[in-house]
Amino acid sequence: MTSHTDAARNEANPWRVFIAGGCYSGLSAAIHLLDRCDSVPEKPVHVAITIVDERDGFYHVIGSPLALADKKYAEKAWVEYKDVKILQRPDVQIVHGSVTKVDPTSKTATIRESSNNSERTESYDFFIGATGLRRVWPVVPQALSRKTYLTEVNRHIDAVTSSADPVLVVGGGAVGIEMAAELKTVQPNVKVTLAHSRAKLLSSEPLPDMVKDCALDLVRESGVDLLMEHRLVKSTPIKNAAGQDAYEVEFENGHKMLASVVVMAISKSVPSTDFLPKEALNEEGLVNILPSLQLSSKEIPNAERHFAVGDLINWSGIKRCGGAMHEGKYAGLNIHQMMMHEMEGKDIKFNEIDEIPPMIGLAVGKKAVSYGPEGMNSGKQVMHSFFEEDLGFRICWDHLRLGGNPA
Template sequence: MPGINEQPPFKVLIIGGSYAGLAATLNLVDLCQGRKCRFNLDENDKAPEHKVPVQITIVDERDGYFHIIGLPLAIGSNVDASIFWKKFDDIPALQSPDISHIRGRVDSVDCKSRIARIVQSTGDDGHKIIEQKYDYMIACSGLRREWPSAPKSLTREAYLAETAESVQAIENAAAGVVVVGGGAVGIEIAAEIKMLQPQTKVTLVHSRQQLLSSEQLPDEFKAKTLELLTESNVELVMGARLQDTLLADDSTAAKFLLKLSDGQELYADHVINAVSRFTPTSSYLPKEACDPEGYIRITSGLQFSGDVPNKEYHYAAGDLASWSGIKRGGAAMHQAHFAAVNIHQRMLAELYKTEPTFNNLVAVAPMMALALGETAVGYFPTMGLSSGDEIRNMFFNDDLGYGICWRWMRLGEDTEYKS
């Protein structure tokens, strides 16, 4: 067996550079460099005895990491918008010889040959096709979401222009803002706008009689959300569907006239359609890897479980993985942590003939925390229903969780590298 210095590095392809992708990358680099991984808080666990040469390539269409949880705040605040997008080149933790980044999208993956076809951006709307050979792959590309659930932009500069336009529209909405859609995104957007612009009339329109109607969460959580929104002076129109948005006539100072299914008419200067629309980004994978909706079938160890070759070398984590529970940033990072540990165990077994010990996911019950401006509400099976400053500080603080995620992944720290 070759010595560790002669062993060519394991090539790991990570598709997606958001919560799951960065968590997988940094935990795996920790382990391969002979450290306890950054998400392991068990004081009884020891650092790995052996180092493992590794070369990790992150592929993402964006030029940086975006704190997508913070978008309801970013669309109303230029200051927060600027903080929430960090170019990959400006994230200290990623500046390691073990980590590289390709801005582009994966067009196809051949699981048998373990080769990915990547459409790489070359700037000015140009691109080139490259083929990337890998030993292990983790699919972390998540869901394709529409604005305002996610930015349309792929570069920081375009994103800042996009959010600045939104901020200006909200600040100039003398006749009020209407947010359409009473899911998590719409609720948080309405609450954050009202917090930022307390003088502005903010109305949330939802087609059902109950907020969060598509989520398998307790009625008491949904009722508490409604109560706190009302207390924050967000106006609510329930059980009515938006049928048409028209330019208002000269008899009113408002820009838009909204016609609802129950006959109501609303006037506003700015309308935000927050009805959730999202699709899995798994089109680059063989259809056998995915369920009928496009989510990747995985084992509890995060490996592909569909009928594809070399499934033991293919993993998925985050929103794209078919697993129980509501899609959340915390769950994505947790899954990525386990995927990194399990891949590292396989690498050690291959190099040193050790017996691998794998981490396995457990079934996850529905749970959620919602930021509601100056307050927050949460439901977790172990905690039950709770709201107020405790929940806001635990999950969001003043920046919709940006600092919490940044510190948890330790993105601001240089990744130690020892040759």
Template sequence: MAPQAPQRMPKITILDPRDGFYHAVGTPMAHTTKSYIEHPWRTWDQIAELKRPSVSILKGTAVRADPETKRLLYLSSESNGQQQQQHTLDYDFLVVGTGLRRPWPTVPVATTKSEYAMQAGRYIDRLRTCDSVVVIGGGAVGIEMAAEIKHRYPTKQVTLVHSRSALLSSEPVPTEFQYQVLQVAQLGGVNVMLKNRVLSVTEGLGNTKMIKLEDGNHLTADEVIWATSSAAPVTEFLPRKALDEKGFVNVLPSMQFAASIPNNQNHFAVGDVIATPGIRLAKTAIRMGRTAAMNIAHMIVSAERGHGLQPDLAEMRGPNKGLSLIIGGSGAAFDEKTGAIFCGPEVKNGIFGDDMALHRALGALGLPLNP
């Protein structure tokens, strides 16, 4: 049940290096199809719900958070991207949703929509001139990137290289689902090389790349895309004791920091930055954000009413083990509740539609499809 609204509307500050929200699930299509480039990126001023006096948006990057003093040091950037200054921001509640750091082109590196549109457009122009593409990493990101490129450009040679004996080797999914995903990718024309670790990628003749494999063989390609599962969480600004050995934030089911952190009840983390044995999914991240928001509202209302005890808080259920993938013109899904596996174009159409599930993400956020 939704919490009662606070009597006084709290001031909300969004700190982000980008000028808007980006639907990362749409990256494979946005980086292969020019007509889709601008759809996944929604600038802050395109979101009517943020146009309120109580909402402030700061373009910048967090430098250091001090849970004990509840103070954040951040680096702001002007619109020209040249001038940067350090500032401090005092807060009552902190929600960390900074995500993972991945290399281009698996995610944008631009900080403005206009800059991103130009960068993605140039990348597609470059991709169109390539005869061969090698994608390194057989996780969800690598599978979807390789399959989408082959789907959009069927005459190109697309190779997916993975170091393990099965795709999705880092995910808690059954062997049969891994096999079905492999079959769908291969039927779509992707050349999949398993048990092949990439040792190095160097420049070859002309614009070609030389890929050296652990077994001593070499591949050549016009374009190489790194999509390994070693993406790091953006958490350098948090105290080390708040993180696990890989840099992910340890959280309670309420999405609050672990009890060992000062003022942990006022600190929340959501999305890809949290430590979890489950699969990191956009829909789960949205539910985490909703859980954190509800709990903050509960705590504010409780404080307004003078309750000395912390209210009962909403909690996330156990780690997610279901997974759905877009594999070019097809799709694959594993239902963790029933154990059922589904594959085929109808899976893609039913789950993701024709916009890489952008309509689903916006709907879950309560945002219209068209700004």
């Protein structure tokens, strides 16, 4: 039934949409919702969107391996929100801060603002959780402002390029492979070693052996030295023969080596969902959802007005940027349908996500390997199709239209 309050939505009484997280899925949700709300110029749907993010800008997370190897690229990979053209409109508010609590009963979110560390509460009609996974250094930079981020990555790049000793990357998952290969490709004079505790790379991913074997071949082609079945026991800070800071590294099999820097790429990422009620989460902290991306728990009041998208959802498939943007799009479109139903009584036919089979696109130096339902491909053309020359920055930027007209 259409309520008087909802029917009277106008510029002075807009629909309030709160989005926690301003990366791929959160921005996709906002942009697709705005598109629909603007689609009939003579009869726009009035919204007020608040996007809260811990960072002060859009950071291209999947470009981290390159950002941590190339200072010029690092400048490009983080764009302050004030410079994201499509968001510069009066019905979009961007808050640099964190969401500390969401109360579905009252439909309010508590924000801690970074500028003064103060807290305030904001009401909403619809909520979208898009805060993703909390990844540790050096998987992603930990800085929350572009200025401190550049200091952080430049210091790291200086460290990995200033010594004759090898850089040791520990962990042969997707992150470790890309970090090792990008560093070797961008800094060919640096000796790079990748150590993995298992007999196959990508050992924790539900992928066929042919993909794992191809990844290993591409890593070797990139010039990275591989230590398979090498489990790290300890790394001890020392001075090398030149008096530089270094690490004496020991593995479980007794092998020892000297490394200039030890890059740990094996830590488990944790869902950033502490602000949500426990009833919304599974045992790992991921958000349980319906195929419509609404919260699935019947214990949560107003669950149908709360959505979750991106890496924090409990859903099948390997976490991917493309999937996150697709989920954000569907959440935005579904919220628009709910608005139209409550204002005009229009029928709702939700966009629903399907089960996602194992898929991956892995950049390994100048080549890439891809795998999905259509099979496996690898080579330079795969690298260009999936990542181009900037680990997918241009592809994602243009797909989200972040540099486009805000109206």
